[in-house]
Every structure is written in C-alpha cells, then in structure tokens.
Amino acid sequence: MYILAKAGYNLALSFTALEYLASANLSTYHRMIWLAISVVAASHLSSVLILLLYCRSTEKAWIPTAEGRCLDIGPLLYATSATTLTCNMIAVILPVRKLCSLQLTRSKKLNIVSFNLLGLMTPVCSVIRICQTKAMLRHGDASMFTIWGVVELCVGVGADRIFLT
Numbered sequence: 001m002y003i004l005a006k007a008g009y010n011l012a013l014s015f016t017a018l019e020y021l022a023s024a025n026l027s028t029y030h031r032m033i034w035l036a037i038s039v040v041a042a043s044h045l046s047s048v049l050i051l052l053l054y055c056r057s058t059e060k061a062w063i064p065t066a067e068g069r070c071l072d073i074g075p076l077l078y079a080t081s082a083t084t085l086t087c088n089m090i091a092v093i094l095p096v097r098k099l100c101s102l103q104l105t106r107s108k109k110l111n112i113v114s115f116n117l118l119g120l121m122t123p124v125c126s127v128i129r130i131c132q133t134k135a136m137l138r139h140g141d142a143s144m145f146t147i148w149g150v151v152e153l154c155v156g157v158g159a160d161r162i163f164l165t
Contacts, residue, residue, distance in 0.1 A: 007044030
C-alpha cells in the first residue's frame, strides 16, 4: 500500500507539471516528463510485485512457519527505498527549470516553484526511513520504520496537495 501511495503522489506531481507546461511549446521537455512518469510507474509497480512475490510460496511471507523460502528482506527494502527516493527526486526536480521559465509575474512564479520544492521534504523523510531500515533489521522492531514511512507519505501527499491547489 505504501509503495502504491508513493507512486500516486509522484505521478500526481508529474501530471501537474505537464498541466502547467501544457501551453508551452516544449515537446522535448514534455517527452522527458512522460519518460519520468513511465519510469516512476514502472519502478513502483515492479517494487510492489517484488515485495509481493519475494517468497516461494507467497504464503511464507505472511506465515513464517509455512513451507517455502524467501529472499533476504534487507536488500529488498534498501532497493525499494532507493527506487522510491530516486523517483521522489525526479518528480520534484524535473519540472523546476521549466516552471521557472513560465511567463508569469515573479511572485506567482516564486509561489509555484516554492510549492513544488516543498516536495523535497519527502526525500528527507525517505532518507530517515532508510536509516531506520538498519535498526529494524538488527532489532526486529519495525515501529520507527513504519512511523517514518507514514510521515513520508503524509509529507508527500501534503506537499502535493499544496502544490495542486
């Protein structure tokens, strides 16, 4: 659920950038944003599939005593976290250059770019969550990992909500 929510707000940010840039004749830039949208969607979908199917049988992921074997969860968590962090950075930074070039008053342009850059708070939360992964794997307590995942989602959705209005 976490990864799908992350994909949702990264895609929302990208589609918003496309909407802001729709009147500009920037076909190459539009293609770059569509490429970023495709990468974000594909990476998050693959992360969901990997986390759902990392055990054979799938039942083993939910019932540890069941027959089967699982991949090591540590590298999977780090890989999905790195993917999420990269997608966050792409979704936030990619539109900034063109948002700065919109023909708006300086204050409106500053507002749009500032609200977009609020999304940079999400990667900060992602990094903190990645740091909690090591502690979770060492001690088996996932509470701080989960809390920072929720904070990351809330910050991302909140930043997108501000930017979309």
